[in-house]
Amino acid sequence: MMLGALLGIPLVGAILLWRAGGRVATTLHALTAGLTLVAAVAVTVEVNRGEVLMALDGFLRADALSAWMISLIGIVGALAASEAPRYLAHTTPARFYPLFHLFVFTMLLAVSTDDVGLMWVAVEGTTLASVFLVNFERTRASLEASYKYLLICSVGIAIAFLGTVLVYFAGIQQFGDEAHALRWTTLLPLAPGLAPRVIELAFVFLVVGYGTKAGLAPMHTWLPDAHSEAPAPVSALMSGVLLSVGVYAILRFKPAVDLAAGPGFARGILLALGLLSVAVAAAFLWTSPNYKRMLAYSSVEHIGLVCLGLGFGGALGTAGALLHIANHALAKSVVFLLAGRIRIAYGSAEIAAVGGLMRRMPRTGAPFLAAMLALVGLPPFGLFVSEVMIFAAGFTQGFPGVAGVALVLLVFAFAGLLRGAHAILYGTPPREPAAEVPGWRPVLPVAAALLLLVLTGLAWPPGLTDALDRVVAIVVP
Amino acid sequence: MTTASNLLAFLGLVVTLLIVWRQSWPARLRLFVAQSLLLAALASTIGVLAHRRGLLLVAAVFVVVKGWVIPRVLARIGSGAPVRRVAPGRSSGIVLLGAGGLVVAAYVIMLPVTSAVELPTEGAIPLAFAMALIGLGLCVTGRDALGHILGFLVFENGIFGLAILATYGLPGIVEAGVFLDVLVIVLIMEAVVVQVRREHDSIDVDRLRELRG
Secondary structure: OHHHHHHHHHHHHHHHHOOOOHHHHHHHHHHHHHHHHHHHHHHHHHHOOOOOEEEOOOOEEEOHHHHHHHHHHHHHHHHHHHHHHHHHOOOOOOOHHHHHHHHHHHHHHHHOEOEHHHHHHHHHHHHHHHHHHHOOOOOHHHHHHHHHHHHHHHHHHHHHHHHHHHHHHHHHHHOOOHHHOOEHHHHHHHHHHOOHHHHHHHHHHHHHHHHHHHOOOOOOOHHHHHHHHOOHHHHHHHHHHHHHHHHHHHHHHHHHHHHHHOHHHHHHHHHHHHHHHHHHHHHHHHHOOEHHHHHHHHHHHHHHHHHHHHHHOHHHHHHHHHHHHHHHHHHHHHHHHHHHHHHHHHOOOEHHHOOOHHHHOHHHHHHHHHHHHHHOOOOOOHHHHHHHHHHHHHHHOOOHHHHHHHHHHHHHHHHHHHHHHHHHHOOOOOOOOOOOOOOOOOHHHHHHHHHHHHHHHHOOOOOHHHHHHHHHHHHOO | OHHHHHHHHHHHHHHHHHHHHOOOHHHHHHHHHHHHHHHHHHHHHHHHHOOOHHHHHHHHHHHHHHHHHHHHHHHHHHHOOOOOOOOOOOOHHHHHHHHHHHHHHHHHHOHHHHOOOOOOOHHHHHHHHHHHHHHHHHHHHOOEHHHHHHHHHHHHHHHHHHHHHHHOOOOHHHHHHHHHHHHHHHHHHHHHHHHHHHHHOOOEHHHOOOOOO
16 A cells, blocks of 8 residues: 555656646646655655555565655655755756656655566666766756766666566576566575575676666776766766666665575675776766766765665674665755756856855855765765775775775775865856845755755764664564 | 577577678668568567467567568668768678677577576577677667667667566566567667758768767
8 A cells, every 4th residue: 555655646747747837747747756755754654663565466566675765766756856956947848747757656666666677677667767967958968968877778778688587587497486486585495495596697788787787997988978978856866876776776686696505696796886887986086177077977986885885794794885875865866956956057068167166156165175075985974984885895895906906096086076076166167156046945945855965974873773673684684 | 499499589689680791771770670570480480389379469560560661760760871882991701700600609698598508508508698699799889870770670679579588578568668678769869860960961980979088
């Protein structure tokens, strides 16, 4: 019932919005986003009372890991939705709202099903729902970005399908009744008996496939284009939660692979891809002339860190990785929303065209500075805590080499990102920006997200430890 | 069943290699239709011999979607494209050799799968995977949007063949999702390609080079 509401609200909202226009559309959009957030919080609370929510004969199922993702999608979705009307004031809103909510719906569906096949369909659905959003401004650059996005992610997801087929193949060898052989709940108890070589092969395809969607190097090439060309609210959603949905898919398969093939196999792949992602991002953070691209590469870096945490494993590494997903979702969506405002005010996304943000637009500059400091992993923000957890896991689980190299790369990335932020925040602008939107209302959602980040950094709200423990228990059986 | 599946998968691979070899777009499109029909035949053969009624339905939908609807859309996309000159220096021989290498690779990569079980269809599994790999190769090396889409579809066909051979058909909801998905991808591709052609007056991907760094 609750799950039905969670998925039904954005879907119905999208359908109604298809024909709506003007003020009706804005109101309906706000209502849909608000109700989605309420439903997401309700599901999270219910699941963390110790219940597993199910619907449609177990086809839809939300456990603690699903709830973790659902609450993130709800929060980031609401944050991005609050920015959408402001963004659309500068352009024509054709089809933006319905596609936005359809995009949210596909992400929610991907994380709240028990069926491996349906999850695959939903993850592919995220690409299809968002490709027109990436090309929303219909410029040459955005067209190219959406073409690359569609092609690369479709190929990637087809590779993940190959992996899914192989998992199913291994599953039906063990299990006669095929009706449920693609369910996590049937697959996991069987996992120790699955043919290890087949599962290893399947995991390689799954990591390449879903890793494309997660933006892991070397499959990340669509990401900087799509993130930089998409409208700000869409960039926030993509960077904040879409990438994490890709990680989620890998995360769901990991326990099965660990049980079937031993823990070393998945760990090796995740550590290698994680390290490569951090390295690629660290290099491009220095060379990117465009601040939205710079932020996109910062996402590659953070997804790489998440993979490292999952690779180091153990309760600490896994908890760190999951917390990092949440922290990054909050920080990056805030930064992308602010970057959108900067781009509208200065009329350019080039770093060289922007300057003196702190003086000219203090209500945008101050939260931008705070979110950038959060992104580079400084206290008091949550990313500091989750990064400490990830690296502590690396050193204690016996991977001091990998953790050490990653730390050095992180310092490079840190400096590159701060250099970009400094150029934007201080100095004299080449041309004067348009006047900042007056009043404090635009600041509120951003400030709320930053406050949450301080909470995960300084004082964990009640229930967070329990929620994290529950999720870790699912990933590390 | 072994003979039938081996024969059909082998023919499918031959058609795939012909797609690699031919350079004219209408010919490649016809070959793609032939490949789709062969795979549908494969699905129905397994459906009959292994008593899977569902596979017959899947084969029927496959014929409609990949043998009729998608080729029509592709023909529409291609109709505005100028006839591609055969690029000098591009010999089909070398490309075919690469495709041959992919066939060998397919056998090696699929070893864990074929050695895991005794299936009457196992001999054909690497052939289907080879189709997928060659499709992936076509997609990655394609020099215009049509080449990309065709490569992707061949890739998708190969995976479909592999799924049929290894599992005798996936659960209905997944099959339905896959069909819908491929159809929507091709339709979106059409919309994007139409816009690319309007903007750049060509569908050569060499023109798409604004985003760097």
